[in-house]
Each structure stands twice: as structure tokens, then as C-alpha cells.
Amino acid sequence: MSIAEFAITSKLSVNALPRLPFDPYRERSEIVASNEGRDTAELNVNRARLELLRDLTRSTSSLPINDVLDQVTTGARKVMRSDFALLALLNAGPAFVSTCHSASGPPDQDAIATLARQLGERVLSSKTPWTGYLEEAVPSDAECALAGLKWVTVVPLANRHKLLGVLALGKSDDACYTAEEVDFLWQLACQVALAVENALVFDELGPFRDNAYKERAHSKGENDGEQVFEGIVGNSSTLIRVLRELEVVAPTDSGVLVHGETGTGKELIARAIHNLSPRRDQPFVKVNCAAIPSGLLESELFGHEKGAFTGAIMRKAGRFEAADKGTLFLDEVGDIPLELQPKLLRVLQEREFERLGSSRTQQVDVRVVAATHRDLKQMVEAGQFRSDLYYRLHVFPLVVPPLRERKEDIPMLVRHYVEKYAHRMQRHIKIIPTATMQALVNCAWPGNVRELQNFIERSVILSSGGILRPPLAELEQVTVQAPGLDRSTSKEMEREQLLCAVRASNWVLGGPNGAAARLGMKRTTLAMRMRRLNILRPQINESRSMQA
Numbered sequence: 001m002s003i004a005e006f007a008i009t010s011k012l013s014v015n016a017l018p019r020l021p022f023d024p025y026r027e028r029s030e031i032v033a034s035n036e037g038r039d040t041a042e043l044n045v046n047r048a049r050l051e052l053l054r055d056l057t058r059s060t061s062s063l064p065i066n067d068v069l070d071q072v073t074t075g076a077r078k079v080m081r082s083d084f085a086l087l088a089l090l091n092a093g094p095a096f097v098s099t100c101h102s103a104s105g106p107p108d109q110d111a112i113a114t115l116a117r118q119l120g121e122r123v124l125s126s127k128t129p130w131t132g133y134l135e136e137a138v139p140s141d142a143e144c145a146l147a148g149l150k151w152v153t154v155v156p157l158a159n160r161h162k163l164l165g166v167l168a169l170g171k172s173d174d175a176c177y178t179a180e181e182v183d184f185l186w187q188l189a190c191q192v193a194l195a196v197e198n199a200l201v202f203d204e205l206g207p208f209r210d211n212a213y214k215e216r217a218h219s220k221g222e223n224d225g226e227q228v229f230e231g232i233v234g235n236s237s238t239l240i241r242v243l244r245e246l247e248v249v250a251p252t253d254s255g256v257l258v259h260g261e262t263g264t265g266k267e268l269i270a271r272a273i274h275n276l277s278p279r280r281d282q283p284f285v286k287v288n289c290a291a292i293p294s295g296l297l298e299s300e301l302f303g304h305e306k307g308a309f310t311g312a313i314m315r316k317a318g319r320f321e322a323a324d325k326g327t328l329f330l331d332e333v334g335d336i337p338l339e340l341q342p343k344l345l346r347v348l349q350e351r352e353f354e355r356l357g358s359s360r361t362q363q364v365d366v367r368v369v370a371a372t373h374r375d376l377k378q379m380v381e382a383g384q385f386r387s388d389l390y391y392r393l394h395v396f397p398l399v400v401p402p403l404r405e406r407k408e409d410i411p412m413l414v415r416h417y418v419e420k421y422a423h424r425m426q427r428h429i430k431i432i433p434t435a436t437m438q439a440l441v442n443c444a445w446p447g448n449v450r451e452l453q454n455f456i457e458r459s460v461i462l463s464s465g466g467i468l469r470p471p472l473a474e475l476e477q478v479t480v481q482a483p484g485l486d487r488s489t490s491k492e493m494e495r496e497q498l499l500c501a502v503r504a505s506n507w508v509l510g511g512p513n514g515a516a517a518r519l520g521m522k523r524t525t526l527a528m529r530m531r532r533l534n535i536l537r538p539q540i541n542e543s544r545s546m547q548a
Contacts, residue, residue, distance in 0.1 A: 234409030263450030308357025
């Protein structure tokens with residue numbers, strides 16, 4: 001009987017399978033306690049296995065089937081210290097028959113199909129795991145997927161009342177798989193079966209679900225006329241996936257870590273999480289950790305008492321107190337100094353802190369949504385970020401895609417910002433030439449949506465006669481420089497942006513028609529950036545050159 005025929009004709013109750021030697025859903029504390037007295041290497045292996053199970057548990061509702069299969073085979077081969085991992089599904093469609101991960105590279109697909117069928121028939125007929133030499137499971141005249149494998153262990157995947165497939169591992173060394181390793185593979189197989197079944201359902205309903213999200217994300221509300229996801233524009237598949245995950249985590253009270261490059265709209269994601277949560281009627285407080293000097297950040301977050309430091313003339317509540325019962329958005333959390341991170345970890349875990357200069361403990365109920373464009377995991381390895389704080393923040397990660405990965409959203413974004421700034425500047429721009437739109441779509445946009453937004457504002461300023469006339473020559477330059485964009489290029493782009501704004505406002509910084517209002521920032525912030533970038537009024541430049 002072939003593996004496909006067995007899937008069609010055979011049914012199996014979960015109760016018929018051998019009972020697991022231990023409950024896969026035990027508390028982590030029990031597992032850690034059982035590891036006392038073991039060496040460090042074995043503890044690291046157990047920790048890696050727990051991480052794999054935890055990640056797989058999260059993926060049961062957020063990953064498509066191909067990603068689940070790849071995650072299982074890659075992770076299982078690593079934590080089981082094997083050279084080969086295979087996951088074969090029964091009667092799951094031609095695109096999802098099997099997947100494998102090998103240390104020596106991708107093997108031949110025909111050989112993989114042969115190996116999957118033979119290993120499947122080995123365990124599905126007995127409904128129990130099998131461990132032994134590979135040559136015992138595969139006939140000598142059959143084509144083998146990988147040369148050099150000696151030991152193999154195979155377990156069936158079963159969920160509810162049916163068999164879903166098999167999970168197999170193989171290695172080339174002389175040490176056979178232990179009973180403990182086979183037990184863990186059983187535990188993993190239970191979770192894999194659940195993940196596979198959910199992922200298949202998600203893939204089957206994908207087109208209907210995505211259309212529903214598109215309609216919800218971009219349709220007008222019947223009562224208040226506002227978008228469901230305020231400020232988030234686009235209907236690409238990558239953006240829809242982020243919004244789907246956002247709606248999963250928003251109703252919970254769990255912390256969220258938003259990853260994304262600068263300018264991708266991480267604050268909009270954080271605000272959407274707050275608006276869709278039970279805390280929507282409570283405060284949404286945001287703080288940019290990179291914009292506040294490190295010496296003042298502790299006072300800004302936790303507050304201070306009168307006389308706590310020079311200049312503290314009165315008691316001040318911090319951002320955590322202001323966000324009590326609501327949501328606190330920590331932008332650029334990777335810039336928090338090391339000496340302040342233990343206090344932040346304490347308030348995240350214990351929900352208590354002390355104001356600067358006070359010994360009285362404050363209780364607070366705050367949901368924290370953090371965001372960063374930096375690689376926190378790499379910072380942990382470099383000793384620049386505490387590992388315990390990283391794991392506390394990294395409860396539910398969300399990755400906001402850069403604009404170059406959602407180019408199909410650019411036309412919608414362009415029309416949105418043209419309408420916004422034309423209305424603000426009392427312009428009547430009705431036509432966006434096709435060539436102009438194509439040039440905007442083809443641009444690299446290293447600054448992502450923020451760069452596109454600022455460019456469209458500058459284009460509206462320069463346009464007249466009802467037609468959008470952007471400076472396309474700048475786009476060509478940016479497109480060429482994007483692959484190797486460095487810090488100096490980024491500063492030049494920022495300098496050019498500020499220059500265009502101050503020239504358009506005749507070097508007037510403040511006021512409703514000043515350059516600061518055009519750039520959407522405070523006048524003092526604009527003046528500080530101009531000093532940093534050495535932007536001076538023309539007459540100042542001329543007088544200095546004459547003095548020289």
C-alpha cells in the first residue's frame with residue numbers, strides 16, 4: 001500500500017497511539033527542576049528543545065504550511081543533532097507532500113519522495129515509532145536520498161482521529177538515538193500535527209481571509225468615517241499578514257516587539273494594537289528612547305521627586321504613571337542604556353517601580369509595546385543589551401516590511417499623501433502622470449514610507465496646474481545609491497530635504513507657513529538639525545566668507 005493510499009483508506013484514533021512518556025504541556029519550572037545535576041551541554045540541548053516547542057506553538061496560528069514545514073525540519077535537525085530531517089504529509093496536496101532539511105544541502109526530490117514513502121510505510125502500518133539502521137528501513141536496491149546515513153528514527157504524525165504524515169531524523173555517526181530523544185520526537189510530533197492541521201486550514205481559507213482584511217483595512221466606517229487601521233495604507237500580502245498577526249495579539253495583554261527599518265510605520269502599528277485592545281479607552285503614551293538624553297531618560301520613564309537632582313524643583317510623574325491602565329509605546333528601545341535596563345525589566349515583570357529620589361514603591365498596570373530598527377539579538381551577543389530584558393520584550397514579535405517589499409502599495413500611498421498635502425496647502429492636484437507613478441514605484445526608497453511621504457509633500461509644493469510634478473531627477477539618484485546607501489548619503493538626503501523646506505518658506509522657520517510646519521516638526525527641532533547639518537542662511541555664508 002502506498003503512502004497516499006494509506007492516507008485515504010486508514011483512520012486512527014489518538015487514543016490508539018502509545019501514551020507519551022511525559023506530558024508535553026508541563027510547566028517550564030517542572031522541566032527545569034528535573035534538569036538539576038545535569039551538565040551544561042545537556043541543559044543547553046533541553047533549552048533548545050523548549051525553544052523549538054515554544055516557537056512552534058506560536059506558529060500554529062500565524063504561519064502558512066510551507067513555513068511550518070521548513071521550521072520543523074530545520075529546528076528538529078538542529079536540536080536533535082542530526083544530519084537529516086524529513087517531514088512527509090499524507091494526502092495534503094501536490095505542493096505539500098514532503099519537505100526536508102539536510103546538512104549537506106538539498107537532496108534530490110525524487111529520492112526524497114522514495115525515502116518518504118518507504119519510511120512512512122515502515123511506521124504507519126504499526127502506528128508506533130521506529131529506530132534503527134537506515135538500510136533496515138530502505139531496501140538496498142532503492143535509491144537513497146542521502147549517502148552516508150546510518151541511524152534513522154521515524155514517528156507518525158497523528159491529530160484527532162486521523163494520520164497526517166511522518167517525521168523522520170537521520171544521522172551519520174555511530175551513536176544511535178536514545179530513548180529520551182525518541183520521547184522528545186513524540187512530543188514534537190504532537191505539536192507538529194496541530195501546526196500542520198491549522199496551517200492547512202489557513203492556506204485553504206487564505207484568499208477569502210485576505211480579501212476580508214483588505215476590505216476592513218481600507219473601507220470607511222459606517223458611523224465615524226475612520227479607517228479600521230488608522231493611518232495604515234496598503235493592501236499588499238505582506239502588509240495584510242502583519243495586520244492579521246496584529247489582530248491576533250491586540251485583544252490580549254501580552255507585550256509586543258515591533259521590528260522594522262526606520263520609516264516603516266512602527267508607531268502606527270503600536271497605535272493600532274492599542275486601538276484594537278481592551279485598553280482602547282485608556283491613555284496611549286509614547287516615548288522615543290533615542291531622542292531623550294540618557295541622563296534624563298530614567299526621570300522621563302519613572303518620574304522624580306522634588307530635589308532628586310539639580311533642577312528638580314517639583315515632583316513629576318513619569319511615562320509609566322501616565323500610561324497606567326493603558327499602553328506605553330517605547331520607540332527605539334534598543335537605545336536604552338545598560339544601567340537603566342534592570343529597572344525597566346523590573347517594571348515589566350513585577351509592575352512596580354520607584355520614582356527617582358523616592359523609596360516608595362509605585363504599582364502600575366501598563367501594557368508595553370516596544371519598537372526598534374536595531375538587531376537586539378546581535379546586541380545581546382555583543383553585550384550591549386541584557387538578554388533577560390530581550391526575552392521579556394520578545395514575547396510576540398511583529399516585523400513591519402520595508403517599502404521595497406510592498407511596492408504594490410506605493411500607488412495607494414502616493415494618492416493618499418497627494419490628497420493629504422494638497423488639501424493642507426489648498427492645492428488642486430487631480431492628475432498623476434503614468435510615467436511619474438512608474439518612477440515612484442521603481443524607486444528604492446531607503447527611507448521607506450517616511451521618505452516617500454516627505455518626497456510627496458515636496459512634490460506638492462513644486463506642482464501647479466493640477467498635475468503632480470515631482471523632482472524625478474532626485475529619484476534616479478536615490479535609486480542608484482540605494483544598494484550601497486551609507487550614513488553620509490543619508491545625511492545628504494536629510495540636508496537636502498531641510499534645504500528644500502526652508503527655501504520654500506523663504507527661510508522662515510516658525511509659524512503656520514514656516515519650514516517647521518512643512519516638515520511636521522517643532523521649530524526648535526528644526527533649528528537644532530540645521531546647526532548639526534551646517535545649514536546657514538545665504539547672507540550668513542557670504543559674511544563669513546568675506547571675513548575669511
